Amino acid sequence: MSWTDDRVDVLKKMWGEGQSASQIAKELGGVTRNAVIGKVHRLGLSNRATSGGASKPTTPKADAKPKAPAKPKEPPKVASTEIAEIQEPRTESASPAPQPKVPFARRQIIPAGQPLPPQPSANEISPEALRKVNEVEKSAKKISLMELTEKTCKWPVGDPATEQFWFCGLAVQQGKPYCEAHVSVAFQPMSSRRDRRR
């Protein structure tokens, strides 16, 4: 299949929405995720807010692999314009407000009567994630302990001393013991941004 205009449109749209290459490929049909990624690159729309997948800070390996001869690369072009990325205010400890180098004004004066800006609490779970969990727990499979497998979310719900106790049981995220929603509340402390220069 070829990259017709509307197929490219779909690609652009989905990629912009943060869909993975494989999802896009699946949607389009007739192409592999490699094809999608290749096209994405050719179109020049590369970086975006990625969640799941890859990231390669490219560790230059000294050892040459016989199979993959490294091709001498040209000086990296300077990506001058960073695309402003919208980001959820996760649990990132906010860096202190930049202190102006004014010798005397030691503290910032906050105008009286003005509502204070929301202070990100260090141990807060994003409302997004919580909302997701609530949704999930309604549609959870509610499996029992014995039904747990390596592919079922092991997030417990309810009081084990009660009959109203079950495990989420949805499909786990790779490697993790929980489904996506529960992973996002279980593992909060994560640096959210990784440099993606190659």
Add this chain to the structure above:
DNA sequence: CCCTGATTCGC
């Protein structure tokens, strides 16, 4: 082993 995107390179 599942997945992610990035890169290379023959076509």
Add this chain to the structure above:
DNA sequence: GCGAATCAGG
């Protein structure tokens, strides 16, 4: 331009 093969990482 295309995308499979490969790479590198979560």
